[in-house]
Amino acid sequence: MKDIMNKEVDDRKEDAIVTEKQLLPVQLNVNGKQYILHLEPWTSLLDALREHLGLTGTKKGCDHGQCGACTILIDGKRINSCLTFAVMYQGVPITTIEGLAQGDKLHPLQQAFIKHDAFQCGYCTPGQICSAQGMLNEGHAYSRDDIHELMSGNLCRCAAYNNIVKAIEEVIETGQTPDAV
Amino acid sequence: MNRFTYTKANSIDDTLREVNADHDIKFIAGGTNLIDLMRANVEHPSHLVDINHIDLHAIQETAEGGLSLGALVKNADTAYHEHVQSRYPLLAKAILAGASPQLRNMATNGGNLLQRTRCYYFYDTATPCNKRVPGQGCSAINGFNKIHSILGTSAHCIATHPSDMCVALAALEARIKVIGNDGERVIPFAEFHRLPGDTPHIDSTLKPGELITSIELPSKGFETHYQYIKLRDRRSYAFALVSVAVGLELQDDYIQEARIALGGVAHKPWRDETVENFLNGKKAAEDAFETAAEMMMKDAKGFRYNNFKIEMAKRAIVRALVDARDLKTPEPLHCYTYNRHQQQ
Numbered sequence: 230m231k232d233i234m235n236k237e238v239d240d241r242k243e244d245a246i247v248t249e250k251q252l253l254p255v256q257l258n259v260n261g262k263q264y265i266l267h268l269e270p271w272t273s274l275l276d277a278l279r280e281h282l283g284l285t286g287t288k289k290g291c292d293h294g295q296c297g298a299c300t301i302l303i304d305g306k307r308i309n310s311c312l313t314f315a316v317m318y319q320g321v322p323i324t325t326i327e328g329l330a331q332g333d334k335l336h337p338l339q340q341a342f343i344k345h346d347a348f349q350c351g352y353c354t355p356g357q358i359c360s361a362q363g364m365l366n367e368g369h370a371y372s373r374d375d376i377h378e379l380m381s382g383n384l385c386r387c388a389a390y391n392n393i394v395k396a397i398e399e400v401i402e403t404g405q406t407p408d409a410v
Numbered sequence: 411m412n413r414f415t416y417t418k419a420n421s422i423d424d425t426l427r428e429v430n431a432d433h434d435i436k437f438i439a440g441g442t443n444l445i446d447l448m449r450a451n452v453e454h455p456s457h458l459v460d461i462n463h464i465d466l467h468a469i470q471e472t473a474e475g476g477l478s479l480g481a482l483v484k485n486a487d488t489a490y491h492e493h494v495q496s497r498y499p500l501l502a503k504a505i506l507a508g509a510s511p512q513l514r515n516m517a518t519n520g521g522n523l524l525q526r527t528r529c530y531y532f533y534d535t536a537t538p539c540n541k542r543v544p545g546q547g548c549s550a551i552n553g554f555n556k557i558h559s560i561l562g563t564s565a566h567c568i569a570t571h572p573s574d575m576c577v578a579l580a581a582l583e584a585r586i587k588v589i590g591n592d593g594e595r596v597i598p599f600a601e602f603h604r605l606p607g608d609t610p611h612i613d614s615t616l617k618p619g620e621l622i623t624s625i626e627l628p629s630k631g632f633e634t635h636y637q638y639i640k641l642r643d644r645r646s647y648a649f650a651l652v653s654v655a656v657g658l659e660l661q662d663d664y665i666q667e668a669r670i671a672l673g674g675v676a677h678k679p680w681r682d683e684t685v686e687n688f689l690n691g692k693k694a695a696e697d698a699f700e701t702a703a704e705m706m707m708k709d710a711k712g713f714r715y716n717n718f719k720i721e722m723a724k725r726a727i728v729r730a731l732v733d734a735r736d737l738k739t740p741e742p743l744h745c746y747t748y749n750r751h752q753q754q
Contacts, residue, residue, distance in 0.1 A: 253416065269413075270414060270415065270416035270458070271411050271413060271414065271448075273445075292449065293446055293449070294442055294446060294512070294513060297510065297512060300512055303515075306486075306515045307511060307512050307515060308512050308515050308516045309442070309512045309513065309516065312441060312442050312445050312446060312513075312516065313440075313441050313442075313445065313516065314416070314438075314441065314445070316416060316460075317438075317441075317460055317462065360511070360512065363511070363512075363515075364511065367486075367511070369490070377646070378646050379511050380511075381510055381511075381645075381646035381647040382509075382510025382511050382512045382513065382647060383510075
């Protein structure tokens with residue numbers, strides 16, 4: 230059995246396919262900065278951000294795409310960073326919660342979340358805020374019902390939902406949405 | 411998760427060459443189901459081919475007057491596409507009833523077709539499952555089977571197909587274009603997914619190594635009278651217990667053509683042409699709808715915890731038919747973003 234497995238690995242080398250011992254180089258463009266990493270192909274984008282780049286604002290909740298704590302923006306669109314591999318994002322603009330504030334000036338959604346007390350423990354909050362920014366970028370939220378439905382990919386174990394919706398509504402109503410991030 | 415090797419394919423030729431080199435490969439596009447299954451140790455490919463860079467990202471009109479949906483177009487981009495919204499609102503509504511906005515931004519059209527059941531025994535490697543390991547036995551038949559099938563089951567498997575999108579595609583009679591090393595072929599939607607029989611580990615008629623290139627929608631979109639109803643344990647972001655896609659073509663009060671497809675009740679999106687033929691030519695009235703619902707559930711069989719689905723499906727079928735008949739089109743865009751029928 231071992232011989233067969235080794236042979237398969239050897240065949241791969243002949244085909245110039247990476248073996249499992251090799252790390253793959255990938256250039257990640259996160260919050261406007263370029264990072265060159267050498268990653269195992271099974272490293273999730275979430276783990277690359279947290280473990281390799283030290284960007285721990287993005288949270289690991291369920292690691293199954295069910296809770297939304299790991300939500301980030303890819304080219305302005307929100308995704309679950311736990312359900313994808315970092316090597317698939319060569320050169321694609323990525324925005325995490327760390328990229329929303331401008332220096333010491335909070336992003337309007339961050340400010341509104343504080344004002345409306347839109348969190349308790351705060352663990353889901355970076356995902357909630359990135360998801361809300363993604364929803365604003367997508368442009369399909371016209372009513373409170375729409376916000377409820379289009380934010381349903383983000384669970385809040387503390388059930389701060391009412392205030393989360395109020396915070397987002399305020400940002401929409403006051404038109405403070407910054408340019409698409 | 412098992413370790414694997416990874417390459418990026420830039421073309422269909424690249425992709426199919428990889429199939430020759432190694433038969434233990436998987437194509438990865440959105441990855442939202444595959445990666446989850448790899449984490450659960452249900453799928454363990456030795457090699458992944460990233461197909462995201464192949465040129466299958468277009469939605470375009472076809473010579474036959476229909477619409478071709480590229481296999482790699484994201485579910486969200488498909489649902490919000492101008493032509494899908496105006497000509498195939500049933501499809502848009504079904505897609506937007508599924509998953510979450512994040513997942514719809516990741517998941518592709520081809521991948522949606524190939525997602526695997528969410529039967530909890532299939533996911534739990536500590537329990538026997540014929541779909542995961544052929545011959546092991548089915549834990550669901552005598553287990554906790556609330557989410558399981560009531561139609562087309564076998565003694566080997568009572569899993570359901572989890573997609574919403576596919577229920578609409580079944581009603582619309584889409585066709586699936588695929589390519590493999592033996593060439594291209596087109597699979598009618600009704601023949602794409604299969605019933606479990608004694609080989610429940612095989613979900614579809616796609617052959618190993620074949621790649622879905624597009625979903626072809628015929629010109630008829632039932633854009634005037636349609637409805638997608640999805641019933642689930644919570645109002646959003648949950649798989650269907652029962653879902654119904656309906657398309658009606660009406661003339662005055664009479665049905666010219668009816669399409670009904672069900673989700674959450676079988677190993678594939680469930681259609682029954684005898685029911686549709688019964689409705690064709692009938693007055694679009696509740697008594698005919700109720701008879702149709704009874705006919706459609708004639709052979710339904712519960713497995714204890716899912717017995718409720720039979721009555722639930724009947725009522726959902728009637729409601730979807732009534733809604734479709736009475737629909738004032740076009741619906742405003744925001745109607746697609748939540749279950750309109752639950753707001754009334």
